[in-house]
Amino acid sequence: MKHWLSLLLVAVLVAAVVPVVGCSESETIKIGALFDVTGPNSPLGTPEKQVVEMMETQINDAGGINGVPIEVIVYDTEGKEDSCVSLATRLIEQDGVVAIIGPSSTGESLAVIDTVDKAQIPMVSCAADERITIPVGDSIWVFKTPQTTYMAVQEIYSYIQDQGITKIAIMTDTKGFGAGGKKDLEDEASNYGLTIVSNQSYDNEETTNWDPFISKIENSGAEAVVCWGTNPGPALIAKALDGTGIPFFGSHGIANTKFIEVAGDAAEGVIFPVGKMLVADQLPDSDPQKAVLLQLKSDYEALYGEGTCNTFAGHAYDALKMVQMAVEEVAPDKETLTEELKDRKAFAAKIRTEIENIEGFAGTGGVFNMSPDDHCGLSKGCMVVVKIVNGEWVWLQD
């Protein structure tokens, strides 16, 4: 009797396990995404998450990639570098993704490079700092879509130089994005005939008393302030600077309506470098990016509301698009794709190679030309300088 029972038990267990094993070779292409949805960079991470969710639906409604649906697994890093690393490990080891999109911030991206490099899974970061992809030798598995910080610095410096300004004050966030900006602002100044007469850093989350910073700027004789950071710091600095008569120049970190909302009247006249997303409708029809920008904008805003689409959504769009293009390149039909999915490691490696081969891709951030030496693939001219006029972004054409 006992014997029978145990046999029955074994039979039941086997029956329970077999279908699970069968299922694990599922017919989906799993792509991981790490975004700061609830942390300090949530204004970046939220549109990034929303845009990949939208694209997932769009791609799958159209029959997936070559008939195989994709599954985008999004995790919220809360802006913490350590949880970003452990979530990346989870995506790679438990979820079995073939590529990772994100993280949202420079600090998290730098923290996670080691993990993806060891696991040999391609990652397309949505953060701006050049240290993420330069030198490529640090990790051939890491790419990024946003314009590199120095491109933005060059763009705004050349504008400032044209205004006849020679003495500037710089204010930079102590965290990743601002710290990278500080270095480029310092390095590039002399190339544009600019002298940095005041060089201050601030803690974005902790500072409520900006007056001492402003006093120092006033005393330095600076003719303009260049501020590198994300909300709310730059908006509060612009507010505090209002009334001193010193013009405020920002970075692409303030390319959202939140900046205008927080800075209020002080936002008027603020000038900053940014990808073409914000001024898509002002671009000439000959611009190769115009069509893709307007398409994304209308799709995204139909789902999430008027005026919600921003450059950060664009960065994640470009990243997922690149992975999609690479997958299509590796496996041009359903048979090869099914075959490739059986060996994830090899598939991931091929995806990486194809991302590196992307050429002439007109995305939202610019026209990408990846190469073994350049894992960002953008060049000068992919950014424009805009000015805030009546709460709207206006393209300042040269």
Next chain:
Amino acid sequence: MSPEQFVDNLISGVAQGSVYALVGLGFTIIYTVTRIINFAQGEFVMLGGVFSFLLFSSVGLPLPLALLLAVLAATVVGAVLYLLAIRPARQASVISLIIITIGASTFIRGVVGQIWGKDYMPPLPHFSGDNQWLWIIGITLVVMVALHLFFSRTMMGKALKACSINRQAASLVGIDARSMAFTSFALAAALGAIGGAVITPLTAPHFRMGLTLGLKGFVAAAVGDFRSQVGTVVGGVILGIAEAMVVVLDWGPFASAYKDVIAMLVLLLVLFFRSSRGAAQEAAS
């Protein structure tokens, strides 16, 4: 630096410090009455700021009314926190109660983030003209005078004071220690919320703002040994001035980026001297 600028920065430092002092007083009052260090104190500051913004901008109330209601609402949250989380666990050790306050702080932060969003909100308009710092100092002074009168002139204030001096003796003479604990939470919440409300015109309120301001208030309270209200106020103001002056003076390695190290430095020094003094007292006895 011209003398006027120096004075301006001094004023901004004192005002910023007044906010730390208000937050710190919340820590001190709860601690003296209940021996609990309330780690949800920073959330009251956040509620004061966020509610002020919501009542003013979303509901459209006039500014003074919005500020007043925001402080009242935060006070209610403080009272409810005591009734729902602290009082039912009153038999637990003080350390458990402190851990409850940490949980409560995460809870309040999470709820606010979920309901009103995690993004920064625009600052409120200045109370008048361009002298928000003076408003902050003025309001803080009024609050302190009121607090002093409350503790020295009213029956409830005296009862609170009695509880903080000797809880058992206070119970023996018929003071209800439990209702005093309730009052201390409500009062601490009100003080924190006032701090949050007055600073809102100068910062972008958001659901995480209580972390920093709560910490600075904690440092202020630590200077006052969590017992002395005067010590807490002095601690807060010194911290505010020190932070402003570090930026202004910019001594080489202690450049502006390290402004926020000051609070930690003060805390370390206080703890260091306190523990060495404590050890000396122990040795003496």
